[in-house]
Amino acid sequence: MTQSTPPAAEQGGAGLEGRLEALGALFEEALERFVAARSAQPIENLHEGLRYALGLDLPAGPGRGKRVRPLLCLLTAEALGADPRRALPFALAIELMHNFALVHDDMEDGDVMRRGRDAAWVRYGAAHGINLGDYLLVQMMAALAEGEPDGLDDATRVRLLRLLTSALDHTHVGQALDINYRHRRSLSEEEYLRIVREKTGYYLAAPIQGGAIVAGASQRVIETIGEMAQYLGPLFQIIDDIIDLTDGKGRESVGSDIREGKRSYLVAYAAQHGAPAQRERLFDILDKPREATTREDIDEAFAIFEALGAVAAGRDYCRRLHEDARRHLERLPRELAEPLGAVIEMLVSRKQ
Incomplete structure (x- = not known):
């Protein structure tokens, strides 16, 4: 270096x-x-x-x-x-x-x-x-x-290109799974986590790994960054899932994920823990055409999540993911762990 x-x-x-x-x-x-x-x-x-x-x-x-x-x-x-x-x-x-x-x-x-x-x-x-x-x-x-x-050098450029293509490959696999599940009336928490790890984990790891490659970091450091991102990706996504029903995400309005029929962590939790009637009604709302989804539908979906404790469960799971990510962060060289850890805390704080 x-x-x-x-x-x-x-x-x-x-x-x-x-x-x-x-x-x-x-x-x-x-x-x-x-x-x-x-x-x-x-x-x-x-x-x-x-x-x-x-x-x-x-x-x-x-x-x-x-x-x-x-x-x-x-x-x-x-x-x-x-x-x-x-x-x-x-x-x-x-x-x-x-x-x-x-x-x-x-x-x-x-x-x-x-x-x-x-x-x-x-x-x-x-x-x-x-x-x-x-x-x-x-x-x-x-x-x-x-x-x-x-x-x-050319070898480093090729290595960086492979990193980008790998991240894109995983991201598109995750996006395909995400779209596929929009037409299904079931979703487990394990299935949800597979989707978001594919869609966000590698995508988040790539910029950090790329910077480390440019600096000549060891393979152990590169791999540890990748492992850490497998917790950070779901962490940020679940926070976004919760924000969508509380503050919106600067895209359209609160509840945009419900309008598009997105199978979020909250949906996965409700599908696993809800009564048959609650699950049926939730998927009825999610499967409506976007333009037919009303404010009342969004409020009803939110009420189902609240009744089942899905939002609280999501926040609790975020805390555990955060702790797991920090454990991996502590395995990185101190000169990287300190500023990177501070940025991660800033991102978590701003999202919440």
């Missing part, structure tokens, strides 16, 4: 927040440069859509999205002794991959809002939405293959 502290990492004040601010600025500058280079001869709807999906049409700030994954990548590389600029191609690839998934996911789920405004497919139409998602995926590969000078 090469020890280097670039000027960007020294700006923004002391402590973790200062480091994240500096790394965020470093990333935004790189993303702007990358997208500008790809848009030198703009095509109507395509390149404007690229900027829209990435939030680059908005002023710098939280409106563009949290950029959690690239920040985790850059923070990990820096914590393990690498110049974070060497990790920029992978950080760019991760963010492009994430937004590809969001564009297509919104279409598959029928969500019309993303980050408090029209989803990309609503703004540009379904045909352009599909093409825009595909274009983001192409740019993911371009960012890694043609990224800024970074000193990465």
Whole structure:
């Protein structure tokens, strides 16, 4: 591992927040440069859509999205002794991959809002939405293959590409399972956990593992990160499942998961612990067409969850997942475990 502290990492004040601010600025500058280079001869709807999906049409700030994954990548590389600029191609690839998934996911789920405004497919139409998602995926590969000078050798680039394709493979398997179960009137907690581990565990591990690979970390560290993410992925997803029924998720309104018929942790818990009449009524609501689902339906589903203690059970399970993730975190090198642990606590706190 090469020890280097670039000027960007020294700006923004002391402590973790200062480091994240500096790394965020470093990333935004790189993303702007990358997208500008790809848009030198703009095509109507395509390149404007690229900027829209990435939030680059908005002023710098939280409106563009949290950029959690690239920040985790850059923070990990820096914590393990690498110049974070060497990790920029992978950080760019991760963010492009994430937004590809969001564009297509919104279409598959029928969500019309993303980050408090029209989803990309609503703004540009379904045909352009599909093409825009595909274009983001192409740019993911371009960012890694043609990224800024970074000193990465070809073997490292291939290793990072394999990491990305593996994460995408698991994510799409999880998405297929998720969609399949929307047409079934049963779901166990074990089946739910398989879905979310496939859909979120590898997806969350990849940016941290990529930063570690750039820094030359050992295989043991890479594997421990992957094991930790198998708890963090379900943790964040179950928190999201609960938030959907309490505060919404910036997509449409409270209860969006019910409208789309999503089989969440709350549904899995109710399906296992509810009386036959409760299960039957819950799946009747979930199986309604999105546009036919009323506010009263959402309230009734929530009442079933509350009567069965599903929300409380979800929160309790989140506490256990959190503890398991922290046990794996403690096996990582201290220089990584401390900042990564602090970021995880920030994410959990903000989600809750």
